[in-house]
Structures are given as C-alpha cells and as structure tokens.
Amino acid sequence: MIKLSHVRKNYNDEVNVGPVDLEIPDGGITALVGPNGAGKSTLLTMIGRLLDMDEGSIEVAHFDVAKTKSKDLAKIISVLRQENHFITKLTVRQLVGFGRFPYSHGRLTAEDEEIIDRYLDFLNLTELEDRYLEQLSGGQRQRAYVAMVLCQETDYVLLDEPLNNLDIAHSVQMMKHLHRAAREFGRTIIVVLHDINFAARYADYVCAVKDGAIVEFGPVAEVMESEKLSEIFGTDIEVIDGPWGLLACYH
Incomplete structure (x- = not known):
C-alpha cells in the first residue's frame, strides 16, 4: 500500500x-x-522521491520514502518521468538493461x-532490441x-503521462500493456493520465x-x-454506460 499522510x-x-x-x-x-x-x-514525483515534500510523510510498502536508502528504494519503486533525456546512441536493449542497475550495478548476469529478454518480449521489442533510440x-x-x-x-511502478505524444492507436496499445503488466506480474501501477476515458x-x-x-x-464506477x-474538470461531462464500458462525453 502507498500511504500519504498530510503531504x-x-x-x-x-x-x-x-x-x-x-491510501492507494x-x-x-x-x-x-x-x-x-x-x-x-507533483504527487507522483513526491511518491517516487524525485521531489521533496515540505510537510508530511509517504510510506510505500511500509517503507518511509524520505528515510529509505536510495539503493533499497530502487528495489521498491520504479519511476518513469515525462521528460527522458537518454543518449540516443543507446540501443533498445541497452536502455532496458538500465532497469537492472539496482541489482547488477552495471555488470549484467545471465x-x-x-529478465531483459522477458520485458523486451512483453513489450514487443525483441525485433527492435539492436536499434538505436x-x-x-x-x-x-x-x-x-x-x-x-x-x-x-519493483512492486510499485510510477508513470508520469506515459501516453504523452502518442496517437490514439499507440495509446490504446500502451494501456493494454500496462493492464497486462499489473495482472501478469502483480505490479501496483500509478499512472498520470489526461484522458479520463483511458482511466475508465x-x-x-x-x-x-x-x-x-x-x-x-x-x-x-x-x-x-x-x-x-463536471465539477472536477470544470465543464459539462455526461457519462454514458455503453457496450465498451463507461464513457465520458464532453459538451
């Protein structure tokens, strides 16, 4: 569980x-x-300790985010920010391999x-693994x-607007991948979304x-x-229960 207290x-x-x-x-x-x-x-980045809070406390899986050592926190929470500034001369496989750094410290084991192969396959990236970003x-x-x-x-994955700059088809594909990841790998995924219908x-x-x-x-629901x-977004919104589930229609 993620618990924010007077943050x-x-x-x-x-x-x-x-x-x-x-409490999430x-x-x-x-x-x-x-x-x-x-x-x-702001809330997401404070949970991931990428931004300091001025008051309060945050616990993730009973670990105090502010007090837990970085090397330990990196095995509990992973974070994807909106802006990523990786060197474009990295290959896909090299980038994905960075996810193993908290365990390998740069010396990848068999x-x-x-594990890298598993996630390349899961995200349909195997054929692209040798391509540069x-x-x-x-x-x-x-x-x-x-x-x-x-x-x-990590058990907890924080994603800040992962649909940014994606068209509708790629946004749907991404959300399907995340939905599967939460269920197949047992992850708790917190995601910032602009489109309420993707959330629904x-x-x-x-x-x-x-x-x-x-x-x-x-x-x-x-x-x-x-x-x-309508109150949250400051505009008239009608929610329709259609054949594909709940849909927010803007007026």
Missing part, C-alpha cells in the same frame, strides 16, 4: 499541493486524473539478461522506456486531483459520474 508541497503563496491524505491499495492500476496544473505529477518512432521509444521501468522489477477503460481506481487537493478517490467529473 504538502509549497511553491508560492498561490500555488500549493496538499495537505494530502491518501496494492494491485492493479490507479489513475491520477484532473485538470492541467492540478498537482498530479539472470539479468533473461533515435531510429525509433515515438510509440516504440515510449514502449522501450516502459520496458526499462518494468525490468527494474483500463484503471481499477481513479484518484481525481484539483487545485492541489484530492477531490475524489475510489473504484472507477464510483468516480465516473457525470456530476463529479
């Missing part, structure tokens, strides 16, 4: 996140949704190589980044953030209500 980040007198009290259960996908600037990425499409490159964080084999289709829980506060949290979404 706050102060940017200035007008922009603050928190105080946030939140283990297993499945939890989607962080809300308007731009709501504080979704077991590490098997600069030779990949945006969708292929994003799959390689996700394979890298999955290769770290593929997430197990939705955490809605607005003005730096958690305004709704629960199973998808509890949050996907017209009145709630």
